[in-house]
Amino acid sequence: MSVKTLRKIPLERFVDLKVDYAFKQFFGTEQNKNITVAFLNAILDRTGRNAINEISFMRQEFGSEHVDDKQSRLDILVKTQEDLFINVEIQLTNQYDMMKRTLYYWSRIYTSQLRKGMGYHKLRPTITINICNFSLFEQTEDYHSIFQLYDNQGKFKMDDVLEIHFIDMNKFIKQWYAKQLNSWENVLAKWLMLLGMVDVRKEKVYEEIYLELEALAMKDEELFNAFNVWQDLSQSPEDYYAYQSRLKYILDEAAKLEDTKHIAEQEGLLKGLERGIEQGLKQGIEQGIEQGIEQGIKHGEKKMQTEIALKLLKRNTDIETIAELTELTVTEIEQLKGLHD
Template sequence: MSVKTLRKIPLERFVDLKVDYAFKQFFGTEQNKNITVAFLNAILNLTGRDAINEISFMRQEFGSEHVDDKQSRLDILVKTQDDLFINVEIQLTNQYDMMKRTLYYWSRIYTSQLRKGMGYHKLRRTITINICNFSLFEQTDNYHSIFQLYDNLEKFKMDDVLEIHFIDMNKFIKQWYAKQLDSWENLLARWLMLLGMVDGRKEKVYEEIYLELEELAMKDEELFNAFNVWQDLSQSPEDYYAYQSRLKYILDEAAKLEDTKYIAEQEGLLKGLERGIEQGIEQGIEQGLEQGIEQGLEQGLEQGIKHGEKKMQTEIALKLLKRNTDLETISELTELTVSEIDQLKELLD
């Protein structure tokens, strides 16, 4: 009698399944169809007769309709045995247009079903699933949010054609570490552990998650098979090279975005300094009408410069505090005292 064993590779070798290339190779290929089916059933909580048991991978590109319209390429698009359309997207960074882009993709999939001469009753239920490595909703601590069409007052459903899921991986990881999740009972948690075990951008592997996954895989046949496929993907020289290239591109783009934000922030601080000087001059002029034009202008200019500089120093200090820069370094860069910076830090806590 053979004993089931899980092959082992170095933890640092595992690819991050949240990187879109690895995600598509793992969930979006014909040979891994059974993994995709199990994953979708876990997200949609489908069991028994309602469960998905067969899928077909669909065309993933939508051509441009307008001059400024970018060609849309979906991560994964499948059609189930019941003609249910499901689009799964993996998002590592927040581009701040998530909602509109999600609705746009959903609408393109939904309307693409209609052919000339077909009635609207032929349009089938369409589901979009967004797996995000960032938080979108401050209103909830739930890591899985589901949106549909409901009446505002009595909450009855208008139709089931629209269903949009958001999975917040950051909230999931926090809840897992806080021991608020039971992966032995929660099927979705097991699959999200696969996605969350590796953080390629931080070059981090959560060994505690790996150890629990290893134990779970001994009891869960689908998870066991998925784990071995994940290892095969991580050990393939071609796939690993493509994954590393894609990860580097993502990191470079994120760095460019941070640089753009920093420049914009600095420009904003300079404008704030200019406004502070202007306000100080205006205030000085008003005082000067009472105390003497010459003295007022001098005081106003001096106060304005000090006010503007202080505001800029404070805003820079707050930005650096958010990046966990030590107080002494911030003091050197801003000329604020450690005590002043400490008071600012309390505002962030």
């Protein structure tokens, strides 16, 4: 086994595994199941769960229950030999809805287990793993945060049905460069190095990480095999084209979202909403009417969403994109369009 075996392609040719298409091809396919099992065990090791020996890839789509519901498509969903459901999501850009979307996905997977005549006691734990290319929690410098159901005071666990992991790639890279991690002993670190070596948004490849991965792969058969799978994926013309197409879409959507935020800020809608909420809270406290506060906040949010939707309609933005950005339903946006045509 020689070092040359690992350097088949130029470093800049490696695909960024944080782009969901590449991530799914790498971790979400039957032929790479052993890689997926090793990766999941590295993440779940901190919660003391039994090691995963076998997984089955599950259907990734949840159909809409109502006409205006959003279609949910998961990145990776597996079921283990102990009937645990594990959903893994990769996020290259911040869509500013991670918390609520995470809980929504978790609840849909958890409740999907229930069948007619089935007792609640048969519901199995559901685990969500979010790998983010941005920071969510200012309260900690840890790159791996785990949330479960605990009592607020005594800190004892209510149940193990809910387990949510957040992995912050920015904090991981920062700690790696600060030499705060020992990748020879930290099993998870080597897998996160694979995910972090390429940063397509910064148009950067971390050669220092590559060199350490190369040395690790010489001693680790799982990592060595994963490295070669990554190279094969990066060299496939069909996969590379699909990867580039998906990357363009993700970056375009991120730009649209930033543009929408800029429009709202320019018009003073966000600042106006914040002032309105503060005033509403103050007045509500003085009057002791909590219900009035809630209604005031909801009205302000709805007004902001409507104003943003109208501006995007004037720019001929498609209705589906507006729905995603404003959280208005397709029906509401079509009604707005009809009133202002």
